[in-house]
Amino acid sequence: xxxxxxxxxxxxxxxxxxxxxxxxxxxxxxxxxxxxxxxxxxxxxxxxxxxxxxxxxxxxxxxxxxxxxxxxxxxxxxxxxxxxxxxxxxxxxxxxxxxxxxxxxxxxxxxxxxxxxxxxxxxxxxxxxxxxxxxxxxxxxxxxxxxxxxxxxxxxxxxxxxxxxxxxxxxxxxxxxx
Numbered sequence: 675x676x677x678x679x680x681x682x683x684x685x686x687x688x689x690x691x692x693x694x695x696x697x698x699x700x701x702x703x704x705x706x707x708x709x710x711x712x713x714x715x716x717x718x719x720x721x722x723x724x725x726x727x728x729x730x731x732x733x734x735x736x737x738x739x740x741x742x743x744x745x746x747x748x749x750x751x752x753x754x755x756x757x758x759x760x761x762x763x764x765x766x767x768x769x770x771x772x773x774x775x776x777x778x779x780x781x782x783x784x785x786x787x788x789x790x791x792x793x794x795x796x797x798x799x800x801x802x803x804x805x806x807x808x809x810x811x812x813x814x815x816x817x818x819x820x821x822x823x824x825x826x827x828x829x830x831x832x833x834x835x836x837x838x839x840x841x842x843x844x845x846x847x848x849x850x851x852x
Contacts, residue, residue: 687824687825687828689824692739692824693735693736693739695828696735696736696738696739696827696828696831697732697735697736697739698732698735699735699827699828699831700731700732700734700735700738700827700831700834701728701729701731701732701735702728702731703731703831703832703834703835703838704727704728704730704731704734704834704838705724705727705728705731706835706838707727707834707835707836707837707838707839707841707842708723708724708727708838708839708842709724710835710839711838711839711842711843711846712724712842714839715846723846726780726783726784727780727838727842729779729783730775730776730779730780730783733775733779734772734775734776735827737771737772737775738772738827738830738831739827741764741768742823742826742827742830743823745760745763745764745818746823746826749763752818752819756818757815757818757819760814760818761810761811761814761815761818764810764814765806765807765810765811769803769806769810770799770803773795773799773802773803773806774795774799776841776845777791777794777795777798777799777802777845778791778792778794778795780845781794781795798844798845801844802841802844805840806837809833809836809837810837813830813833816829817829817830
């Protein structure tokens with residue numbers, strides 16, 4: 675059993691399958707975070723909402739994959755300066771991108787127009803971005819310092835389960851910030 679598991683992990687996180695692994699883990703773990711949030715809201719599981727969250731997660735997998743590959747290529751190493759530069763790049767460039775794709779993407783999949791989706795993003799972005807600064811810099815410091823490159827997206831996706839509970843709450847509570 676253990677040799678098969680090792681072989682599966684090696685195949686999943688090898689160069690040939692890493693993009694697919696990162697994409698599927700992004701979709702699957704976003705659904706997990708949203709499912710936890712749905713359960714905390716009470717009532718039954720909204721499968722259409724879960725499907726939308728899965729689609730948004732899948733759309734974020736490839737950008738995550740290529741972002742961390744790019745960061746490791748242009749900022750190699752684990753010195754304090756390099757890690758700080760990666761964290762700042764992540765916070766100033768990637769965080770706004772992933773916030774807008776999450777909120778706007780989910781709103782469009784709900785059947786809203788782009789103008790309404792953008793309005794929702796503008797209303798919710800300050801809260802999302804403030805919380806982003808609380809959770810991600812320390813998480814990314816650990817990521818860039820200790821996590822091997824092929825596991826960076828998986829690590830982020832695992833931390834993202836907590837982040838996604840928050841995002842799902844903000845996204846699906848229109849009265850919370852508007």
